[in-house]
Amino acid sequence: MKKLSRDFYDRDTKEVAQELLGKYLVHHIEDQIRIGRIVETEAYLGGKDLASHSSRGMTERNKIMFGPPGYAYVYLIYGMYYCMNTITEKEGIGAGVLIRALEPIQDIEGRTQGPGLLCNAMGITKQLYGHDLLSDNFYLAEKENDPFKIIKRPRIGVDYAGKWAQKLLRFYIKDNPFVSKR
DNA sequence: CAAATGATAGGC
């Protein structure tokens, strides 16, 4: 499988979010290789996007978002679940793409239809915070040639973000059963 | 609909 290059992430966040659909998330754990196909993403912009952690400036938690593209931003939410993002665009922007759902491909146990569940099933924890996605044990890989239709919807669970909550920054593969409900 | 559960951002 072909690893995605740094250049892939160094582009407009909305484009990266859409093109991430269908690609593979690969995590080597000891002698296992866990692989999931990305079926749902959300774009989190830098600057004024109130739904993004980066909208209130750089903090101890989100500073990795302001770094160079192609790194993982993993954080704990609601005290019990991890969420994983990939950093996009140039250093200093603070943008990224949240991986919301995966289709299990290999060595995956449990459900993957939701940001918290998928991290659990993939074995993603905060030890992968700031991890380079071009490394050998944790990376994203190119998709096979199989076409699908992309649906655009408002993001989920970000009602507090005012008008930003209604923007069409959530993307998923049409008719894929592994996309999260709601 | 509410609880579980802990890091953290922002107010004091």
Add this chain to the structure above:
DNA sequence: CCTATCATTTGT
């Protein structure tokens, strides 16, 4: 320093 809040999930 304190505490309301949160890019969630599950069960009643």
